[in-house]
Amino acid sequence: MSQSFRIPGKGRLTPSRGVRFFFDGRAFDALEGDTVASALLANGVHLAGRSFKYHRPRGILTAGSEEPNALISVSDTAATHTPNVRMTVQEVYDGLVTRSQNRWPSLSFDVGAVNSLGAPFFSAGFYYKTFMWPKVAWKKFYEPFIRQAAGLGISPKEPDPDHYANRYAHCDLLVVGGGAVGLAAALAAAKAGASVILCDEQAECGGAMRHESGARIDGKSGWDWAQETVAALKSMDNVRVLTRTTAFGYHTQNFMTLAERVTDHMADGKGLPRERMWQVRAARVVLATGAIERQLVFGGNDLPGVMFAGAARTYLNHHGVAPGRKVGVFTACDSAYGAAFDLARAGVAIPVIVDWRHDVPEALMQEAQGLGIKVLAGHRVVQAKGRLRVNGIAVAHRDGGQERSFAVDALVISGGWTPAVHLYSQSRGKVVWDHDTQRFLPGAPVQDCVTVGACNGTDDLAAGVAEALDAGRAAATATGHDADSVPAITVEASESYAGGLSGDAGEIKGKAFVDYQNDVTAKDIRQAVREGMHSIEHVKRFTTNGMATDQGKTSNMHGLAIAADSLGRPIPDVGLTTFRQPFTPVTFGTIVNHGRGELFDVTRRTPIDSWAQEHGAVFEDVGNWKRARFFPQAGEDMHAAVARECRTVRESAGLFDASTLGKIEVVGPDAGAFMDLMYTNPMSKLGVGKLRYGIMCREDGFVYDDGVVGRVAEDRFHVTTTTGGAPRVLHHMEDYLQTEFPHLKVWLTSATEQWAVIAVQGPKAREIVAPFVSGADISAEAFPHMSMAECEVCGVPARLFRVSFTGETGFEINVPAAYGRSVWEILQARGAEFGACTYGTETMHVLRAEKG
Structure with a gap:
């Protein structure tokens, strides 16, 4: 298909570097650097998936890892099939095969959508109240039906042929987030000489600079400055930059786990691991994780074509793609105006900006007027209209009045920005409610970490960069480096992110969704409160709000605000969900990494194992260890061999490998x-x-x-x-x-593998061992039962135990593992002079059982 929504001259991708990929069996053209989401939008495709419960049509909402709607299966073969991949993260490459999920027979005609007719029966908590009768129906009907209906994507049914890797690393400073603020922190610490690891989940660092068109740093555009800074960091020996790498877990003592997508963007990644797990211990951590845009809760807010303003701006300014020809805007925040203005300058019609706020900054009103854009302050979108894509909006004043209709083919929305405090919360840091901005912000840290920029509630770019420079310098100083000479960074222009709204946007007409993926509506939240759920944790479990694959990144604040409003209590009194690992889904392959096959179920062998194999031992598994069970001679079965070994130990002596203890x-x-x-x-x-x-x-x-x-x-x-x-x-x-x-x-x-242990048991044990012991008297009088000594055996440092597991005179000789076989062979040769034998675990059990 032609890329009819690709705008010539916009974006940062190279038009000559085209690729072709497949979605639901259809071929689409794209450019290198596109995600599946941006490529489909370039081809005019908004319908991306179906919701979990009602199978409602859903479109591309975001441009990042917080995406709740556009989930696909990526599949080259049945074995490499990966479900629930976010379109907004998956990069395209030539030959990529993707499929939509949770629909039958097709995405545009899904029989499962009939569930919407049963919505009154599928309200919040319905599964706690139904399937009770008759009891016999649970196993025969209810459970099989629920299991069949559950889930979105389908797990692969063949073994994964790819391999995965693991790396351990330590550093003076780990910076999470490669936006302008994170780059500033990394640069300050690195220039002072500190060892730095910088990770970012996107393919390129830059963060909000991907979409901001007005920011200027050190005399350059924000994006150009970011790319030059990344290049400078990569050239430093004390810096490691990890892109396509998500910090998904913040554990105790500044231990963090990262997941690096190594080949998911490549057509041919042979010889490379598919993903790599990084386990990083950092002296200091800077969290520059930014903020996540909020939706607005109104009727029809889940229609394909409804998109976050920040996402629309990213697709336009980075990928060169317009979300539509005629785009409406509904906002409670200044930042959506930037999206409207950029779209208008690119030739996209903006029929109206609907602003929830009564007081809109005068500068924004004047710029909108100059571009011929109508602004309706103190208004709200009552309902978005359409079936498989939005085609119009109904608008009314916040205080009521007659509705006005506008024809649109896309609607960009912004309810403000919520600091991404997920990793901070994982570190056990407590968040505090900021009444002025109506959001949770990081409080006093528990570990050696600092939050900077939007993650810290600092909306102004200049202030965020200043915070980051201070954090980078402080980290360098704390780890023994001189940071006095680190230069300042000048932010000459930035954009406003002020404003926001939590909760539903006025009286609701139609279904207004809070959690898109799990089909949780504002009505469901209020019903949960009516039915006695007064804690946000109870509301969450009763409604499943925030329990989908996105873990509530776009829904938590609205769910909390609506619950608080229903209870008539302040938001902080209702509580906040504690965020836990992982930040985004992580494949089992990444977590397991090298631990597959024999590296997962390790076969452990003693230093004497090779000798036992050479001498015909029959082995048994004891835990992960291979232990010699018995040593048969010609013509002997197990019973005959064990009988001979027992008799020899009782009459002379036997040697036993006890290294596995x-x-x-x-x-x-x-x-x-x-x-x-x-x-x-x-x-x-x-x-x-x-x-x-x-x-x-x-x-x-x-x-x-x-x-x-x-x-x-x-x-x-x-x-x-x-x-x-x-x-x-x-x-x-x-x-x-x-x-x-x-x-x-x-x-x-x-110290299990440090020592090889040789047990010499039997009446002749002392005579066998004594000639090789120096530094200790092992006579019966000087070295009685249950004694130990540090000495030398066969010239090797040893710990000698006078202990028996056979009831006979016995010694256990602990020597360094590297000398185990040599000492064993010397003692074997000495034992042969007394008719001693080697025995295994079966004989050991019999001997001690005989003695009670």
Whole structure:
């Protein structure tokens, strides 16, 4: 299809670099740098999807990751099929195949739309009140029907053939958000010498500079300054710039998780991971995440063709695409005027700007008049009209009166801007209500982070850049760098983002949606309050407002305001949902990254494993470990081999690989007190050089694990656990140390793979071991049962335990893992002189069972 809504001379894409992609089986032309959303708009396509409950037609609402409507499946093959991808984020490439979702048989004619006729039966919380009778119908009818109807996209049914990657990184400063403010913070810290990571979810940094046409920074347009700054940052050795990278999780101690889309924009990404997980520990964090535009709640506000003003401006100024030929504007905010003026200058007809506010800034009124645009102050859009696309609006005065109609083929709206405090909230920082601007802003931080710019409620670009420079300098200074010489940045012109509206825009005619994806209306919110839901968390769950894939980025504030109005209470008294990870959906592949196949279910082998394989051992799985079960000789089955091994250990001696036992080093001045709290028997009274069998119980009294504990020094214990219990015992100890006993000075270290453990058991054990021990007397008198010593065995540093799991004389020799096989072979050769054998786990079980 021809790109009839592409405006020559507008945008930043190169007309000669065309691509072709497919949507619902139809081929569309686009330009490199387009998203699926901008490409469809260029071809005059607004219908992008269907809603969850009523299957109402939905269009492209935004130009970013907050998009609730335009969700598609991206599919080259059945195995690489990815559902619920936002059109506004997915970049086009030659041959890209996309499909709409949640419709049958087609997007324009969806049988599921019949659900709208049943709307009175599907009101808020209907699932809590229905499907109760008859009981037998639940399993046979209700549940299968609900499961069939649930969801939007369809999950892939074949294994994912792509591979994913993981990287760990640390830095002095992590800046989240690559707009002008984030770039300023990164530049200030980087010029001072601090190590900086800058991430942004878009394909290019620039943020609001993608759509703002009036901003000028350091004598350049905002966009040009942003691109020059990015280039300068990329040239610095102490800076890493990550685009197409979403910071989706802010965890404790400034640990952040990022998801980088590596090849989702490429036709051929062979040899590269599809996505990469970054796990970053930062000394300081600057959150420059901007703000999210609010919708306006009025009848028909979900029709295709209704679009945020900021999005319309992005599509025009960055992609060179107009949302329509005749575009109406409905706003409660100054910023929508910028969209109207840019569209008008590009040749798009603007029949009317409907402003909810009575007092519109005089400068905006004069500019509108100069462009021949009618402004109706103190008015509202009563209803948007149309079926598969808006074709008109009904307008009336806020205080009532006769309606006026305007023919339009698109309607851009703006209810103001809500600071994107999601990551700040994830960091456990508390937000505070600002009565003057009617929005939640970041309060006092809990972690070493700073919010700047629109995220901090600073709407003025010059003030935001100044905040960012201060934050960057402070981060550099705090991490040991001199930031005194970092130059200032001059913002010569910026635009106004003042104004806003929370809640519904007057008396509603028709359905007015708050949550587009889950079909939650203003009426549903009010019904939830009438039925006793007085907390926003209860309202959210009763109505599903904010529970779709966008997690309420565009709906939370309106839902909260309508609930507060229904309750007759101030907004902050109703509460605010706590934002949790992830910020936007993350694929399982990204989270799993390298952990697939054997890297997920790891096969662990001891340092002596290769010797056992060479000598014909039969192995069994014990947790993740491969352990030698028995060592058959010619003609022996398991029973014969085990009988021989048992007899040899009782009569002479046997060698056993015990390296799989868990080993934890407990160190610190309070180690003894901590061990007393962990085990049922007292460990603080255990003498240095002694061993004790310990039992660990859960809080309910059931046995959690057991093992032998050795006291190496007054402040050091060598703790052994069962083979499968090592990870959970370490986690159990860490959990209690951090949450219940944080005052104790104790450090825990997993040492399971540090030591190879060779058990020598039987009447001849001492004679086999003694010649190789130096630095300790292991005679029966000097080294009795349950003793330990740090010494050398075969010239190797060792921890020697006098302990037995067979009932016979026994020693456990702990040596560094790298020496395990060498020491084993020396002891094997010595044992052969006494007729000793090697035995496995089956014999170990029999021997200790025989001794009770």
